[in-house]
Structure formats: C-alpha cells, structure tokens
Amino acid sequence: MSDQRPLPVFEPGQVETDVFWSHAQRKELVYQRCAAGHLVFYPRGHCTTCGTAELEVLTSRGVGTIYSFTVTRAHPSEYFAARVPYVVGLVDLDEGFRMLSEISGDIDGIRIGARVRLAWDTSGDLPVPVFILD
Numbered sequence: 001m002s003d004q005r006p007l008p009v010f011e012p013g014q015v016e017t018d019v020f021w022s023h024a025q026r027k028e029l030v031y032q033r034c035a036a037g038h039l040v041f042y043p044r045g046h047c048t049t050c051g052t053a054e055l056e057v058l059t060s061r062g063v064g065t066i067y068s069f070t071v072t073r074a075h076p077s078e079y080f081a082a083r084v085p086y087v088v089g090l091v092d093l094d095e096g097f098r099m100l101s102e103i104s105g106d107i108d109g110i111r112i113g114a115r116v117r118l119a120w121d122t123s124g125d126l127p128v129p130v131f132i133l134d
C-alpha cells in the first residue's frame with residue numbers, strides 16, 4: 001500500500017499552478033480578484049469572467065459550507081483505495097468562491113449545508129487542502 005497521496009506536479013514559475021501551490025506550501029488557501037471585483041479560483045493568469053490579467057491574490061479564511069458531496073467507496077489508486085469510504089465535495093467558501101476537495105470526518109455527519117473549515121493533508125511533500133466539519 002502506498003502511504004503517500006498522489007500529488008500534482010508543482011513547477012515553480014508556471015502561472016497556472018505557481019500561485020496556488022507556492023501558497024499551499026505555507027498552508028495558505030488563495031484565490032484571486034480582478035479590478036472589476038470578479039473572483040477567480042483556482043488562481044490563473046487571467047480573470048475567467050472579463051479576461052484581464054490584473055489580478056490580486058487574496059488569502060481565504062478557509063471557512064465555508066458544503067454545497068454538494070459524494071461518498072467514494074471504490075478507487076483504482078492504491079492510496080485512495082486504502083482509504084475508502086471517503087468524501088469528496090464542493091465547498092462554498094465564505095469569500096464567495098467554490099472548490100472541490102476531500103471532506104474529512106464522520107461520513108454520517110457530513111451533509112449539504114454543514115459548515116466546514118480548512119485543514120491540510122501533509123502526508124506528502126506538498127500540503128493539500130482538505131476540509132473538516134466545523
């Protein structure tokens with residue numbers, strides 16, 4: 001059994017990944033806002049609404065609400081297969097953006113509308129954001 005979570009390739013200097021993963025290394029969940037006020041998540045090189053490249057990076061407090069979720073009961077990856085059942089869900093962060101993440105906790109207690117807070121899976125070389133019931 002593999003005890004390390006499969007991780008993305010982090011290549012410093014790549015606009016599409018550098019902002020997110022460089023902050024994740026400091027256990028900061030970041031998103032962006034353009035001058036017109038549109039939120040962008042995951043961080044990118046341009047606003048996905050208006051196209052501007054003028055974006056500021058903001059740090060989320062990491063608190064939100066479960067929008068939707070599913071319980072995963074089988075997985076082809078050795079790492080995840082050893083952890084089933086586990087929950088993956090969409091979390092609406094209080095700042096106004098939504099993200100897909102693992103949600104840890106008692107599966108029976110996880111429900112749509114439940115409040116969650118950010119935690120970090122540090123089992124690998126790169127911290128991965130996950131959420132836990134608040």
